[in-house]
Amino acid sequence: MIRMENVHKAFGDNRVLQGMNLEVPRGTSMVIIGGSGTGKSVALKCVLGLIKPDSGTIYVDGKDAAGTSDRDAFLARFGMLFQGGALFDSLPVWQNVAFRLLRGSLKRPVDEARAIAIEKLRRVGLKPEVADRFPAELSGGMQKRVGLARAIAAEPEIIFFDEPTTGLDPIMAGVINELIREIVTEMGATAMTITHDMTSVRAIADNVAMLHGGVIQWTGPVSEMDHSGDPYLDQFIHGRAEGPIEAVR
């Protein structure tokens, strides 16, 4: 379980998170929505410790994440798909996917790691031929899916997906939505997904949280999203230019 309590983060005078509270129960899928630049990616990075919050506490399984002594063991429980893919361009695709399986505490024999990598690539809709190419030779959508394969390769308990379907065609987006849903229901993983795509939200989410103005403006089960009565959420769901959220930010 992940709990964020009163998390603040500013970059200079750009106050991004201003007291964010969020709870993600174990084995559920939380989707975070919100305008671009509201700090969704920053929030995920705070949980992973990639960005240090200015104040507030983040608990993972009841323990303060900032106080973990064994960072490696802590991070080994997580998988993360970065918004830009963040593939290592010096390594071929399969070594990107199998990165964790080729070194460190989860190390496997090379053949086995490669087989797992190819299987994960297949799950994100990529052919085995892609395995030996380099990331720079792939399209943006393919890079995104390789990033996704890397995030799930070691079958982590907690997975973060930062805009998994952005830049994908609708069919591929459907494949990825289904995959994320499967990972949560079959593997029992806890997922936090950032997306702007309302079809994705409905396909993936158990719970939805909307980030606006540095705080969680609304959160609840996905079934209640359509009649929340929250004007911010309504405007976002229906993509209206008019409403409480200013179009110029």
Add this chain to the structure above:
Amino acid sequence: MNPIGLLARLGRLALAVMASFGRVALFALQTASHILRPPYYPRELGVALLNIGWLSLPVVGLTAIFTGGALALQIYAGGARFNAEAVVPQIVAIGMVRELGPVLVGLMIAARVTSSIAAEIATMKVTEQIDALVTLSTHPMKYLTAPRVLAALITVPLLVGIGDIIGIMGGYTVATQNLGFNAAAYLKNTVDFLETRDVVSSLVKGAVFGVIAAVMGCYYGMNSGRGAQGVGRATKGSVEAAAVLILAANFVLTGVFFSI
């Protein structure tokens, strides 16, 4: 401006300079500790040895051969003013081995290796690859910095040694082909004249300059700002810092080895 204000500004500047020295020193110490403690990344080390050592050979060789040749011409011309043309082999040897070999190789490494390390790591930083490394339980300094600095520590002294020899051969070629020196006597004079201390100082300088070049590339890369502009600034800053520090370290090391 009033004198107090000026003093305050000077003080702030001095503090800022000292703070950045402190940060670089801390970074170098952390690198050393990562080099010594497992896990090790032999594949990364292999790639770094290839990039920093082997692939630098052409530029080092060319730099050394032209410098050695020019040195021979200058010493011959200068020596002729007081009938001391015969010292060409000795002065070429001492000039190359003690000063020009290490300094020129060091500066070439700063141009070639520091810039490429800084640009590569800075690009990794701005494209979130460094963050990705962390989430994959891999320490960026252990995976990126340690192999590069270790590879520079191993290969740059060798490059300096090779540069010294090629530089002396450049002088030898010019002296025997154009200046009428006897080949065997030239080589004998060179070997007889050089002391162990000259050679040791050359290799020690190489090791120090190699570490400076690699550490500055990694430090600026890891601390890069955002975007393409951040990468550009990191690259420029790393080469400037490495070149100036190499020249300063050369002055200090020359003092240590030869002032007594």
